[in-house]
Amino acid sequence: MAEFATIARPYAKALFGLAQEKNQIESWLGGLKELASVVQQEKVAAFIEQPEKSASDKVEALAGLVGLSNPNLKNFVSVLAEQKRLQILPEVYAQFQDLTLALNHTKRAVIYSAYPLSDAQLKDLTADLQKRFGTNLEAVTKVDPELIGGVKVEIGDQVLDLSLQGKLNALYTAMTN
Secondary structure (H helix, E strand, C coil): CCCHHHHHHHHHHHHHHHHHHHHCCCCCCCCCCHHHHHHHHHHHHHHHHCCCCCHHHHHHHHHHCCCCCCCCHHHHHHHHHHHCHHHHHHHHHHHHHHHHHCCCCCCEEEEEEEECCHHHHHHHHEEEEEHHCCCCCEEEEEHHHHHCCCEEEEEEEEEECCHHHHHHHHHHHHHHC
């Protein structure tokens, strides 16, 4: 996936710059989200991988599936199709989303917990994390029963592991070294 991130970065930055110039960041973010989800569907992924289909056929099919009417986004999809890079659309969307959050001085946090968090717990945890990292956060939660207890937080490339599994792993490492 790191390879897709490297390939997608210049595309996402260029598209974000154009969206910012045209003052259409939010609407393009929605269009990219739809495109990214469609491209991840098994049948669509198989279709865009077919070498006998032309780039324009692939663009028209994707545009038809999501009802893409914006000429700039359609042109962007055409560029990706001509470069045979339609499969990076989900990563382009993720990076476009990160650029949008950065514009608003916000970062995305993924909070893993052993059990589902209540709204109050999530609110308190997010407030504590915002103080700790000194930035606004948009939090997404995921349940990971392997953590046993506690939470693990990923913000960009930073990881804060406060889980019981993380503490057990640290104890094991200390005892074996």
